[in-house]
Amino acid sequence: MARIASTRLSRLLTGWSSQGPGPLPRRLADALRELAERGDVTGGSVLPSQRELALVLGVSRSTVTAAYGLLEGEGWLESVRGSGSRLRGSGALDRYVAEGRLVSFNARSGGSGTADLSSGALPGLAAVAEAVGALTHGDLGGLLGDDGYHPYGIAALREGIAAYYRAAGVPTEAEQILVTSGSQQAVWLVAQALVEPGDTVVVENPTYRGALEALRARGARLVPVGGDGPDGEGAGGGGPAELRRLCARGRPRLVYLQPTVHNPTGRTLDGAARREWRRVLAERELFAVEDTACAELALGDGEDDDATAPVPLVAGLPMASTVTVGTLSKLFWGGLRVGWVRSSPQVVARLAKIKTSVDLACSVVDQLVAVRLLERLPEARARRRAELRGQRDAAEALVRRAAPHWEWTRPAGGPALWVRIPGADTEALAQLARRHGVSVVPGAAFSPVDGFRDRLRLPYAHGTEALAAALPILLECADRAAG
Numbered sequence: 062m063a064r065i066a067s068t069r070l071s072r073l074l075t076g077w078s079s080q081g082p083g084p085l086p087r088r089l090a091d092a093l094r095e096l097a098e099r100g101d102v103t104g105g106s107v108l109p110s111q112r113e114l115a116l117v118l119g120v121s122r123s124t125v126t127a128a129y130g131l132l133e134g135e136g137w138l139e140s141v142r143g144s145g146s147r148l149r150g151s152g153a154l155d156r157y158v159a160e161g162r163l164v165s166f167n168a169r170s171g172g173s174g175t176a177d178l179s180s181g182a183l184p185g186l187a188a189v190a191e192a193v194g195a196l197t198h199g200d201l202g203g204l205l206g207d208d209g210y211h212p213y214g215i216a217a218l219r220e221g222i223a224a225y226y227r228a229a230g231v232p233t234e235a236e237q238i239l240v241t242s243g244s245q246q247a248v249w250l251v252a253q254a255l256v257e258p259g260d261t262v263v264v265e266n267p268t269y270r271g272a273l274e275a276l277r278a279r280g281a282r283l284v285p286v287g288g289d290g291p292d293g294e295g296a297g298g299g300g301p302a303e304l305r306r307l308c309a310r311g312r313p314r315l316v317y318l319q320p321t322v323h324n325p326t327g328r329t330l331d332g333a334a335r336r337e338w339r340r341v342l343a344e345r346e347l348f349a350v351e352d353t354a355c356a357e358l359a360l361g362d363g364e365d366d367d368a369t370a371p372v373p374l375v376a377g378l379p380m381a382s383t384v385t386v387g388t389l390s391k392l393f394w395g396g397l398r399v400g401w402v403r404s405s406p407q408v409v410a411r412l413a414k415i416k417t418s419v420d421l422a423c424s425v426v427d428q429l430v431a432v433r434l435l436e437r438l439p440e441a442r443a444r445r446r447a448e449l450r451g452q453r454d455a456a457e458a459l460v461r462r463a464a465p466h467w468e469w470t471r472p473a474g475g476p477a478l479w480v481r482i483p484g485a486d487t488e489a490l491a492q493l494a495r496r497h498g499v500s501v502v503p504g505a506a507f508s509p510v511d512g513f514r515d516r517l518r519l520p521y522a523h524g525t526e527a528l529a530a531a532l533p534i535l536l537e538c539a540d541r542a543a544g
Contacts, residue, residue, distance in 0.1 A: 064145075065102055068459040068511040071117040071488050072503075073101055077127045078496045084338055085120065086127035094137050097148050108138075116486065119493040119542060147172075173269040175498035176531035181476035181520040183358075185394030192433040199431050210422045212403065214240025214401070218428045221435045222387070222401050228371040237380070239409045240423050241416065244354035244388035246399040248272050249382050249436055250412045251279045251315075251350055251384055251402070252279040260314035263304060267479075267507035267516075268370035269352060272317055283509035284313065289326045289479060289516070299334075301341040320374045322355040325507050325518045326479045327472025329359065343378055345435045350384045351375045354400070359394040359440060360450050370438070373403075374411075380405045385456045389431055399423070399431040425502075449476065449522065456521035458527055463532045464473050476522030479504075484543040493538040499531045 077092035078085065095100040108114065111129060115122040129146055132138035139147045204215065213219065219235040226233035241247040248271060256262060258280030264272065266285030278284060284307060287300030305311065320338065322331040330338070342349050354372040375383040388400035402412055418420075434441070453471075456478060460467060468481040482490070487503035494501055504516025517535075521528060 063103060063105065065109070066511055067113045067117045068488050068503075068505045070096075070102070070109060070114065070526070071492060072494075072506055074118070075500075076495060078118075078492070079498075086123050086131060089118075089120075089124065090131040090135075090137075093132060093148065094135070097137060097285055098150070100250045102148055102463045104149060105147055107141070107147050110145065117488040119146075119489040120539070122530045126315055133519065141432060147206040163314045166454070176527040177500045177536065178520050178527060179227035179502055179532055181518070181522055182317075182337045183391070183445070183476060183522045185396060186392075188437050188441060189394045189397055189430070189436060192430045194439070195433060196426070196429055201425075204425055204429075211421050211425065211428075212239075212417045213409070214238065214423060215425060215428045215432075217432045218399075218435075221432050222403070225435060225438070226368050226373075226403065229372050231372060231376045236406045237403055237409060239402045239404075239412050239416070240428060241402060242420065242423055243390050243398045244352065244386050245263065245271050245275075246416070246419075247386045247388075247402045248350075248352065249275045249388040250277050250415055251386070253415050254408075254411050255348065255350075255384075256281050256314055261311065263307065263316040264509055265300065265323070266317060266509060267325060267504065267513055268317065268509070269354075270320060270506050272352065273507075273509055275319070275476075280372075283456065285509045285512075287511070288319045292331075300338070301334075301337045302543045304341050304347075305345070308347070312345070313347065315350055316342065317352065318374065319348045321353055322358050322474035323370045324355050324475060325477060325504075326470070327475035327477065328470065329473040330374070338374060339377060342375070346382065348382045348384075349378060350386065352386045353384075354386060354391055355475050356387075358445060358449065360453065360472070361446050362450070362473070371397045381407065384408065389434055392438075392445060393434055397427060397430065397434075399427055433541055449474075451479075452476075452521045452524060456519065459525050459532065460519065464536055477518050477520040480517050480519055482517055482539050483515065485539040486514050486516060486542045489542040490517070490535065493541055494531070494534055497534045499534050501531070503536065518535045 068138050073096055077088055097104065111122050111125040115125045127455060129138055133140065137149050139149060141147050177520045216235065218240055222238045223233040223235045241250065252275040256276065256279045260281055261284055262276050262281040263284050263286055265287045273283070287305040304316065318338065319504055320335055322329055349372050353371060353373060357370065373385045383404060385403040385502065386400065387403065390397055390400060402409060445482040457471065460478065460480065466483060469478050472478065488505055489503050491503045502518050504513030519528060
């Protein structure tokens, strides 16, 4: 029987303690039953022990005991001698559902809470509205004569993205580009096309949780390397060295990396580290997927703000064994769902075939807006850098004053601090904070092995007002979660 980890169950239970009538055990029982009814927890899954779940939820063991008792009395829970408590389900077909990331989007309080720190997404730039307003009949005129379905993306945008890479010194043709609905769809398509259930996929630890969801849903066996240091190293040693050792025992199907403005740490690998990654990928002839979704959010400390596009780490590797994922959604606006894949024409064709079975093609209007926005990249980079630098500096000063014992490495880019809270279990902290109106994402959500239980992501991209309101609550919850 499959067991569901307490950390994953905790992330699926977002908002349970503040929603619904009745005492806390009743609300917990109802939330667990709803997970089973929706198929978010597979029928037959063994739940964590009462003590373990109580710890990550930040409640007393008696609360969990009472909730389990209610579910058992209602026929939703079955005690199996020697195996624990098995949750009955609805028989949903999904093996794995989104945890935490999409749940947090769906469970937002709509402004009624104290602070929502669950997302690092940026507010939109005015350039988006200006590009929409500048569209003319001439922009659409030549496209209205066909059916509007362009599975690979409209020609103007594919060429514009190819030119984006050429300007950075990376030879690219339009046939190497597939336009997607944001970078998340791009990562999902890669997982569907290139990974079979049971395949080994190497990922950094921590890494982007949307990629973890896509790869887990495909049934990949995730193997972590590296750490959360500025050079991609941690207590376990350097990522490239770990990858070499892994390859000695068997070749992974692919390697998923974020070398430039890593999510969630905000670090960017230096030249030496990038060369070492490139060397091991070439030596072992590994398929590499480089996600550059956040690369345009580099803060560029000490650099010119009119820098060109970031050069992908995989640029010097064989095109047939590399994929680069990019997007305009991070830099300009999340509501503009325009991303892309850069790879060989053969890989692009394979991904496009899967994409057409899902959505036929991306919106032509969004793509026309994207063509105009590509022309405004230097302006957008400069504006975002100025905004994010100021917000980062203000957030660091605020946290340093309020919580001088918290630790972090200054991010080279991105919208958040990756903070270590010594002695605290941030899974329990996050649950406690939600009961006080603060939504926050614990570190384990970004780990393929539920690591970083002492880490917390603290977004600053919307200014420090929400962070300032949340910090007293987070400090109190951290003390409780440590004790």
